Amino acid sequence: MTEMCTFLPEVLRFPDLAVARIRFGDQVFTSPGFLETPWSLMHAFETPGQGKGSIELFYRELNEKTYQQPFLPREQHLVGNLAALIAGSVSEKALKKLLSQYTERMKELRGINQTTKILEDSRNMEEALQRICNILPDAMQYPTATVASITYNKKRFVSPGFRESEWKLKQRFELPDHKKGVIEIFYLENFPIEFEGPFLKEELELLENIASLISGSAIRDVFKKLNYE
Known part of the structure; x- marks a missing residue:
């Protein structure tokens, strides 16, 4: 999950301004320099028998290109897909394999x-x-x-x-x-x-x-x- 957090900001338009957080059960994983701000994108998930979690992306600040629409539709779709895939994992082994595959995609x-x-x-x-x-x-x-x-x-x-x-x-x-x-x-x-x-x-x-x-x-x-x- 930590590696996933590190990669998530890199797939956004302005990775230098972005940070990520993944909550999974009692655990919280964040990307380097994490800062929670009002400019966020969040998708929740729940895995069978493993608990609830969420994927969150934040822009630390906005610029003229992100002010009107901080997160593009394709970025929202990407995070939504990742949340759905995690939710569909039926075992810890399957989840680890999924995260490895998605990390390569990112x-x-x-x-x-x-x-x-x-x-x-x-x-x-x-x-x-x-x-x-x-x-x-x-x-x-x-x-x-x-x-x-x-x-x-x-x-x-x-x-x-x-x-x-x-x-x-x-x-x-x-x-x-x-x-x-x-x-x-x-x-x-x-x-x-x-x-x-x-x-x-x-x-x-x-x-x-x-x-x-x-x-x-x-x-x-x-x-x-x-x-x-």
């Missing part, structure tokens, strides 16, 4: 949110690709045994401690100037077989989404230049 969402912000904030594509490489390992199932690289325009950007291995996941992308690139994830150890080798389906989908974000960001830049010319 890692994926966090990676997408971080990539979106990087693409918005970076001065150029090369800077963005290096920063994306640096955050990709944390979005994977085994972050301490993961490295990443992005090859684009005859340059290769790599995460710290990079080296290749036989356990690889690859996703290609193409920008409007027809220059192509490839995102690669390597596990540095041999892990159990999952969806594609040792990689989860969610990890494959993450790379597909990040490739789409990179391509989409480049397309937006082209339109901006056309509008200014």
Whole structure:
């Protein structure tokens, strides 16, 4: 539950302003820097034979983008789904498995949110690709045994401690100037077989989404230049 609390703020639009709390029976779990405020989203749940609980998200403060609608419908849906899934767990073992699976899903969402912000904030594509490489390992199932690289325009950007291995996941992308690139994830150890080798389906989908974000960001830049010319 503690790990879940840590990840929950990361799937919101403004993770730096968000905190989370999960109540489960007599236990209370909170994310770092927790502060209860009036700007909250809460879903209650009750598990068979295990007691009641709730999932709560708070914004510590509001900005001009969150003032009218602090929590987006997709964020409300995500928390509601998590509460419903916890409520449906019939045993402690099932609950632990569920939380593990949902944690991986939230890692994926966090990676997408971080990539979106990087693409918005970076001065150029090369800077963005290096920063994306640096955050990709944390979005994977085994972050301490993961490295990443992005090859684009005859340059290769790599995460710290990079080296290749036989356990690889690859996703290609193409920008409007027809220059192509490839995102690669390597596990540095041999892990159990999952969806594609040792990689989860969610990890494959993450790379597909990040490739789409990179391509989409480049397309937006082209339109901006056309509008200014």
